[in-house]
Amino acid sequence: MPLFQRTQQTITVTVLAGTFLYAAIRYNIIKGVAWEHFPLFISNKAIALASVAFIALSYMLGPLARFWPQTMVPLLPARKFFGLLGFGLGAVHGLMSLLLFTPANYPKFFLADGTLNVTGELSMVFGIFSLLIFTAVALTSLPSIAASLKVDQWQFVQRLGYAGLTLVLLHVITMGLEGWLKPATWPGRLLPISLVAAIIIAAALLLRIIVLISPGTYGSQKNK
Numbered sequence: 213m214p215l216f217q218r219t220q221q222t223i224t225v226t227v228l229a230g231t232f233l234y235a236a237i238r239y240n241i242i243k244g245v246a247w248e249h250f251p252l253f254i255s256n257k258a259i260a261l262a263s264v265a266f267i268a269l270s271y272m273l274g275p276l277a278r279f280w281p282q283t284m285v286p287l288l289p290a291r292k293f294f295g296l297l298g299f300g301l302g303a304v305h306g307l308m309s310l311l312l313f314t315p316a317n318y319p320k321f322f323l324a325d326g327t328l329n330v331t332g333e334l335s336m337v338f339g340i341f342s343l344l345i346f347t348a349v350a351l352t353s354l355p356s357i358a359a360s361l362k363v364d365q366w367q368f369v370q371r372l373g374y375a376g377l378t379l380v381l382l383h384v385i386t387m388g389l390e391g392w393l394k395p396a397t398w399p400g401r402l403l404p405i406s407l408v409a410a411i412i413i414a415a416a417l418l419l420r421i422i423v424l425i426s427p428g429t430y431g432s433q434k435n436k
């Protein structure tokens with residue numbers, strides 16, 4: 213098996229194991245959420261974080277390859293896999309969230325009359341539009357669609373993913389900011405998952421900004 217495929221598998225298993233473990237430790241073990249809520253409610257948090265991690269990673273590999281070409285260039289073909297995996301998990305997270313979407317599960321999104329408050333309205337609209345953007349990006353990775361696009365058109369749609377990541381950042385800021393500012397309430401002093409996601413997205417956006425300031429060649433190749 214080629215080295216990049218083995219690395220791709222290792223990263224995938226590590227991220228998935230890490231996010232599920234983190235969610236179980238933070239919520240089930242330390243906070244005391246009943247294990248019967250693990251399959252959907254807690255897994256949804258892990259899946260959301262894994263989605264962010266994989267999408268961010270797929271956007272970080274190009275910029276990283278500029279700084280560590282020997283290590284990172286062989287991994288560039290994995291961008292498509294991580295991007296599509298992250299998109300798939302984001303879609304699953306959206307679906308799971310809709311099933312769970314009740315005031316009893318998410319009191320912070322609802323008013324007393326059962327309608328959404330401004331936090332719920334804003335964070336959900338950001339989440340839904342981010343998914344729309346990632347759908348467009350994923351579609352352009354289909355060989356038939358990619359072949360019909362000029363390189364600059366394909367690149368434009370791929371780079372829309374940064375707008376998608378920015379929307380996910382807004383999705384988690386609107387729902388999480390209040391909690392982020394109260395570290396004394398964090399179970400086991402472990403960072404909220406929304407904050408971990410925000411840090412990962414901020415890192416991906418920062419890397420992109422660094423690349424924009426010092427343009428180069430890696431990371432802009434069409435990788436259908």
Ligand code: HEM
Binds near residue numbers: 253263406
């Ligand atoms: C239809 C689109 C979406 C809907 C309806 C939605 C809904 C939700 C809901 C209800 C939560 C709160 C979960 C909780 O606190 O347990 C949440 C959190 C989150 N969402 Fe989304 N989301 C959508 C899209 C996305 C996408 C595409 C991503 C990632 C690429 C994403 C990443 C996250 C993250 C990281 C959290 C924080 C989880 C936590 O704090 O435990 N969401 N979303």
